[in-house]
Amino acid sequence: MIPGVSLSxxxxxxxxxxxxxxxxxxxxxxLDVTPGSxxxxxxxxxxxxxxxxxxxxxxxxPDAGSVMLGTEPASDLPDRELSRxxxxxxxxxxxxxxxxxxxxxxxxxxxxxxxxxRLSAEEMTDRGAALLDAVGLGDRLQRPSRHLSGGEQQRVAxxxxxxNDPRVILADEPTGNLDTMNSxxxxxxxxxxxxxxxxxxxxxxxxxxxxEACDWIHEMKDGRIIGSHARGxxxxxxxxx
Amino acid sequence: MQxxxxxxxxxxxxxxxxxxxxxxxxxxxxxRQIGSIVPPRTSKKNVQHxxxxxxxxxxxxxxxxxxxxxxxxxxxxxxxxxxNARSGFENATVxxxxxxxxxxxxxxxxxxxxxxxxxxxxxxxxESVIIGSRLANTLNIATGxxxxxxxxxxxxxxxNVAAVARSGxxxxxxxxxxxxxxxxxxxxxxxxxxxxxxxxxxxPDRAPALAAHFETLFQHGAASxxxxxxxxxxxxxxxxxxxxxxVSLVILLAGFGIFNVLTMTVLSKIREIAILxxxxxxxxxxxxxxxxxxxxxxxxxALIGCGAGALLTWGVSKIPIHLTGLLSxxxxxxxxxxxxxxxxxxLAMVAVFLASYVPARRAxxxxxxxxxxxxxx
Numbered sequence: 001m002i003p004g005v006s007l008s009x010x011x012x013x014x015x016x017x018x019x020x021x022x023x024x025x026x027x028x029x030x031l032d033v034t035p036g037s038x039x040x041x042x043x044x045x046x047x048x049x050x051x052x053x054x055x056x057x058x059x060x061x062p063d064a065g066s067v068m069l070g071t072e073p074a075s076d077l078p079d080r081e082l083s084r085x086x087x088x089x090x091x092x093x094x095x096x097x098x099x100x101x102x103x104x105x106x107x108x109x110x111x112x113x114x115x116x117x118r119l120s121a122e123e124m125t126d127r128g129a130a131l132l133d134a135v136g137l138g139d140r141l142q143r144p145s146r147h148l149s150g151g152e153q154q155r156v157a158x159x160x161x162x163x164n165d166p167r168v169i170l171a172d173e174p175t176g177n178l179d180t181m182n183s184x185x186x187x188x189x190x191x192x193x194x195x196x197x198x199x200x201x202x203x204x205x206x207x208x209x210x211x212e213a214c215d216w217i218h219e220m221k222d223g224r225i226i227g228s229h230a231r232g233x234x235x236x237x238x239x240x241x
Numbered sequence: 242m243q244x245x246x247x248x249x250x251x252x253x254x255x256x257x258x259x260x261x262x263x264x265x266x267x268x269x270x271x272x273r274q275i276g277s278i279v280p281p282r283t284s285k286k287n288v289q290h291x292x293x294x295x296x297x298x299x300x301x302x303x304x305x306x307x308x309x310x311x312x313x314x315x316x317x318x319x320x321x322x323x324x325n326a327r328s329g330f331e332n333a334t335v336x337x338x339x340x341x342x343x344x345x346x347x348x349x350x351x352x353x354x355x356x357x358x359x360x361x362x363x364x365x366x367x368e369s370v371i372i373g374s375r376l377a378n379t380l381n382i383a384t385g386x387x388x389x390x391x392x393x394x395x396x397x398x399x400x401n402v403a404a405v406a407r408s409g410x411x412x413x414x415x416x417x418x419x420x421x422x423x424x425x426x427x428x429x430x431x432x433x434x435x436x437x438x439x440x441x442x443x444x445p446d447r448a449p450a451l452a453a454h455f456e457t458l459f460q461h462g463a464a465s466x467x468x469x470x471x472x473x474x475x476x477x478x479x480x481x482x483x484x485x486x487x488v489s490l491v492i493l494l495a496g497f498g499i500f501n502v503l504t505m506t507v508l509s510k511i512r513e514i515a516i517l518x519x520x521x522x523x524x525x526x527x528x529x530x531x532x533x534x535x536x537x538x539x540x541x542x543a544l545i546g547c548g549a550g551a552l553l554t555w556g557v558s559k560i561p562i563h564l565t566g567l568l569s570x571x572x573x574x575x576x577x578x579x580x581x582x583x584x585x586x587x588l589a590m591v592a593v594f595l596a597s598y599v600p601a602r603r604a605x606x607x608x609x610x611x612x613x614x615x616x617x618x
Contacts, residue, residue: 059609079523079524083518083524083526084521084523086521090521098512098516098519100513111520112521115520115522116521172613
């Protein structure tokens with residue numbers, strides 16, 4: 001295992017679309033994400049941020065290059081293995097929460113745990129309640145997710161992403177659908193969980209405030225990372241083209 | 242639907258067995274080439290070489306031997322002939338059955354077929370007859386009336402109608418007249434007391450094999466009820482096949498309905514499918530969800546369908562109808578057979594599995610990233 005690296009990718013190429021609409025979405029992207037660090041990917045719409053996120057999250061296959069989860073090459077594994085790694089090592093947070101509306105907050109949080117199957121029913125119930133309590137929704141356990149506010153739904157999504165204690169949290173504009181106050185609260189929560197839980201947080205955002213608050217900012221343009229710099233620093237750092 | 246078609250078929254079979262027995266031994270035959278082995282009865286070519294002798298002269302001996310067979314419950318000699326009947330201004334050609342009442346009642350359901358009159362009256366009065374219900378209508382007579390039967394010599398003999406019987410088979414009820422065997426022998430002017438022996442069997446399905454055996458054993462023609470009623474049974478079989486095709490089409494249509502419902506469910510749940518996939522659920526997990534959903538639909542449908550089917554079958558059996566054609570009945574005849582329900586459940590399960598498999602497979606193959614990317618725009 002590469003010491004201190006949770007997730008990495010090298011030389012990622014990705015084309016989207018067919019024939020005349022075919023777009024070269026990612027052009028040789030290389031990146032390391034370390035535990036306990038927070039990474040923001042910024043750039044104009046269509047520059048390939050979400051595509052990179054989905055490839056890092058093993059939801060999409062690169063046309064060239066590789067994704068490593070720790071030391072294990074992960075991008076070419078069969079669907080069964082990719083699913084297992086997503087379930088065990090990766091937590092996803094989406095802009096629109098993507099909760100199962102017919103389920104309660106508690107049930108939503110337990111969905112990844114049910115798939116992993118490591119905990120007993122009682123343990124899952126307790127862990128789900130503890131996670132929701134940690135995000136400030138301890139009194140909303142049985143409330144149907146559709147009856148929660150936008151901020152509450154996003155916090156349920158954060159709790160769900162942490163359900164199996166993943167090594168990496170991937171977030172696609174996690175605050176994009178929230179007001180300023182809720183955005184900051186959600187991000188603070190994620191950052192705290194990443195730092196305290198020694199997890200890597202990799203998020204795509206258009207929010208400059210949130211990007212600046214991350215440990216690393218990766219600027220993307222036309223499918224390339226044109227600059228990576230640590231918080232508070234200006235200019236390209238650790239840039240791998 | 243199967244309960245109805247099968248019900249009428251079973252009603253016909255029961256009525257036929259109850260009136261004419263499961264097996265009939267008829268005239269004696271001899272091969273033209275004496276000493277040769279008796280040819281198989283299925284060989285028409287060899288049948289033409291038979292020399293037939295009208296009547297059965299050793300009926301008691303044949304019946305004594307027959308009773309040794311475990312499949313034989315009872316047997317009864319019948320002297321059968323065709324006559325003209327007259328009552329008032331009405332005339333009809335009748336099928337006369339000269340019977341030994343005690344033996345005949347053991348062999349057939351005649352006692353249960355009486356719709357009016359008394360069996361004792363018939364038993365105790367040699368000059369009495371039992372007539373078929375439709376024949377009674379044709380001749381416009383009832384119990385207590387008299388009917389005249391025209392002997393081959395041209396003279397009419399008067400009989401008292403002791404009872405009216407309804408077998409349920411129109412062809413029987415329209416012509417059948419029962420009288421005492423000795424009276425029939427006199428009336429028909431036959432030198433023998435029986436022209437056939439009818440049998441009641443424990444297992445009527447084995448009648449063809451027993452008929453073949455009796456032919457060899459007794460050197461008399463023998464016919465099973467399956468052979469005797471072949472054309473009518475074919476008609477019922479055709480109706481049952483037709484009903485089975487209709488039922489299959491209904492199940493197929495139901496399968497299409499479930500297919501559509503599940504396909505629409507898949508389409509409406511692509512976001513949830515993508516969410517589950519992002520959380521590590523495998524393609525087979527997603528397929529399993531929809532196949533499980535199909536199984537729940539099938540189970541609920543089977544339970545409700547069986548209940549509703551049984552209720553409808555019961556309701557149909559209470560519908561009053563007045564049939565007087567091939568069958569005579571005053572209500573819908575149905576049969577209660579658990580196998581209909583088992584087959585319906587199995588067919589439904591197969592149809593639902595096939596109907597849910599394709600949408601389930603489709604759901605599993607949906608690339609989650611396309612949905613997630615589309616939803617985040």
